[in-house]
Amino acid sequence: xxxxxxxxxxxxxxxQRQVARLDQPRTKRFHxxxxxxxxxxxxxxxxxxxxxxxxxxxxxxxxxxxxxxxxGEVGKEIGYYWLHAKSAAAAIELIHNFSLVHDDIQDxxxxxxxxxxxxxxxxxxxxxxxxxxxxxxxxxAILDLAEYYxxxxxxxxxxxxxxxxxxxxRGQFLDMSYEERNNLGIDDYWPMVGGKTSALLAACTQxxxxxxxxxxxxxxxxxxxxxxxxxxxxxQDDILGIWGDEAITGKSxxxxxxxGKNSLPVLYGLGKQGKFAxxxxxxxxxxxxxxxxxxxxxxxxxxxxxxEISIKETQKALEYLDxxxxxxxxxxxxxxxxxxxxxxxx
Numbered sequence: 001x002x003x004x005x006x007x008x009x010x011x012x013x014x015x016q017r018q019v020a021r022l023d024q025p026r027t028k029r030f031h032x033x034x035x036x037x038x039x040x041x042x043x044x045x046x047x048x049x050x051x052x053x054x055x056x057x058x059x060x061x062x063x064x065x066x067x068x069x070x071x072g073e074v075g076k077e078i079g080y081y082w083l084h085a086k087s088a089a090a091a092i093e094l095i096h097n098f099s100l101v102h103d104d105i106q107d108x109x110x111x112x113x114x115x116x117x118x119x120x121x122x123x124x125x126x127x128x129x130x131x132x133x134x135x136x137x138x139x140x141a142i143l144d145l146a147e148y149y150x151x152x153x154x155x156x157x158x159x160x161x162x163x164x165x166x167x168x169x170r171g172q173f174l175d176m177s178y179e180e181r182n183n184l185g186i187d188d189y190w191p192m193v194g195g196k197t198s199a200l201l202a203a204c205t206q207x208x209x210x211x212x213x214x215x216x217x218x219x220x221x222x223x224x225x226x227x228x229x230x231x232x233x234x235x236q237d238d239i240l241g242i243w244g245d246e247a248i249t250g251k252s253x254x255x256x257x258x259x260g261k262n263s264l265p266v267l268y269g270l271g272k273q274g275k276f277a278x279x280x281x282x283x284x285x286x287x288x289x290x291x292x293x294x295x296x297x298x299x300x301x302x303x304x305x306x307x308e309i310s311i312k313e314t315q316k317a318l319e320y321l322d323x324x325x326x327x328x329x330x331x332x333x334x335x336x337x338x339x340x341x342x343x344x345x346x
Contacts, residue, residue, distance in 0.1 A: 056089035062208025064330035084148035094138035101131035164203035171195020198230030232313035238263035265302035
């Protein structure tokens, strides 16, 4: 069994253990709402519903990449062990899912990974409470690190996680407030995606390195790797959201234009003040004109510009990954994972 498979099994077990805090006689239905969202129960439950667990995997791989041993070595009196970091990995995934539950309400999205969203099944008030519970349990999970780590390390991890949560809310605020503006430029894009996408990925790799007992320079390189990984991933997602192959991406290439998403290619196109910007200013784009509008944007350089930025951010991410000097099977695995995320087919 390779290290990623071992870690994913440990992550799922730890997530279920943490969420079980609500598995009490009076709150069993509440607990079921959380297990439904996490992909474990209800119609369509399974691997497709849980997602890939990329974020907690980054935590554990980062922790294991600094000369540490695997779970078969637990008990030896040397170093830290990636299994000891599993509650932090679970916390990161719970924060991610808290944000998804609330995003679905704010965006009025009725589907998540092919299933009804929580608010559709139980109403928005209950769904808000589900998101709140995931957030609280995440913070409780961080405190479980105290079983294996000194209190000062636990406090540092909690600080990193909570700062990333604040960044998440900043990014979400910008995303929602941008919907009311018609004067956005590319400079407005980076603070939004930095908060919504990069902040939590940077926290994953930074927390993992900290729990792996990495040096300060290595921790900073890990943080910057996660940050630029997030930026590159988001720009690629923007490209796929307009020109992607639905059969490969699993999402409609029409959705981003129809929804009026302020993605990087769109903001570039608006800045050119050409035919694309003229059509954008006329009001919502309809499904039957998506191909025509996407072609306008491509002809005006929106796709090429976003692809160039994606390449630059990918190079930065991989450069910081090299500086982090990750080692062993886990180090190789995190590099493979990064390449998989950064080289998705369109």
